[in-house]
Structure formats: structure tokens, C-alpha cells
Amino acid sequence: MPAPTDRPTPANQAAPSRRQLGQQVEQAAARWLATQGLTLVASNQHAKGGEIDLVMRDGEHLVFVEVRHRQRSDYGSPLETITPAKQRRIIKAARFYLHAQQLSCPCRFDVVGVTGSPPLLEFDWIRAAFDAY
Incomplete structure (x- = not known):
């Protein structure tokens, strides 16, 4: 009989929770966007009624990034999950962020669709995916 080990193995290692997986994917997206020239801010x-996944800087623009993840694209791209209601919540949170930070600068709203499971992830980035109205 093999000796017990304290190190988790794939067979007995618990899968990450949804929240942990979401954080891993957002961190991976931030690192990937950094390789594309953006800087994490x-x-x-969180703001009343909304949340911004990533706030990044791209030159003079402050970029509010929504990260959407699906492990598989059998039922469509993660980018397809950005509804008008979700856009309104992101815009509201962005306005709150700008006010709280006392910022006045050019802004845009980007979306990053992430497919796969860490560490094997694919990124699909849409710059200026929607406008504030």
C-alpha cells in the first residue's frame, strides 16, 4: 500500500469554486491584455447595481473591461452574453468609479471573451464593444 501524501493530486484535488475560477480567468485576462499593451489600474x-471586472489604461484612455468566460463554446461565444441590461450596469459602475476617483478622461468599454479552462485559455478581445449613452 502506498504511503499517504499531503500533496493534492488531480484525483483528490477539489475543483475551484465558480468564484475562484472567475478570479483566475480575470487575472489571466489582465495578464493577456498587459501583453497587448494595456496597464492594469x-x-x-463594485458599485451599487454593477461591477467592473478590470480597469485598465491604454494610452490616454481609461478602459473598463468586462471579462466573460465559458469553458466550451458549444452554446455560443462568451461575447454573446453581454446584454443591453449588463451594458447599462457596467456603464453605471464606470460612472460611479470615475466620480469616486475624481477622474475626467477619455474612456471606452471593452469586452474579453475567454474560452477554455486554466491554464489553456483562448482570448477574444473586442475594443470599444459598446458606448455609454
Whole structure:
């Protein structure tokens, strides 16, 4: 009989919770966007009625990034899950963030669709995916 081990193995290692998986995917998206030239300013910014996954800087623009994840694309792209209601919540949270930080600068709203399971992830980035209205 093999000796017991304290190290988890794939067979007995618990799968990450949805929240942990979401955080891993958002961190991976932030790292990937950094390789594309953006700089991370903040993450998981909560405001009444909304949340911003990533706040990044792209030159003079402050970029509010929504990260959407699906392990498989059998039922469509994660990008298809950004509804008008979700856009309104992101815009509201962005306005709150700008006011709280006393910022006045050009802004845009990007969406990153992530497919796969860490560490094997594919990224689909849409710059200026929607406008504030």
C-alpha cells in the first residue's frame, strides 16, 4: 500500500469554486491584455447595481473591461452574453468609479471573451464593444 501524501493530486484535488475560477480567468485576462499593451489600474470594482471586472489604461484612455468566460463554446461565444441590461450596469459602475476617483478622461468599454479552462485559455478581445449613452 502506498504511503499517504499531503500533496493534492488531480484525483483528490477539489475543483475551484465558480468564484475562484472567475478570479483566475480575470487575472489571466489582465495578464493577456498587459501583453497587448494595456496597464492594469484596478480589478473587481463594485458599485451599487454593477461591477467592473478590470480597469485598465491604454494610452490616454481609461478602459473598463468586462471579462466573460465559458469553458466550451458549444452554446455560443462568451461575447454573446453581454446584454443591453449588463451594458447599462457596467456603464453605471464606470460612472460611479470615475466620480469616486475624481477622474475626467477619455474612456471606452471593452469586452474579453475567454474560452477554455486554466491554464489553456483562448482570448477574444473586442475594443470599444459598446458606448455609454
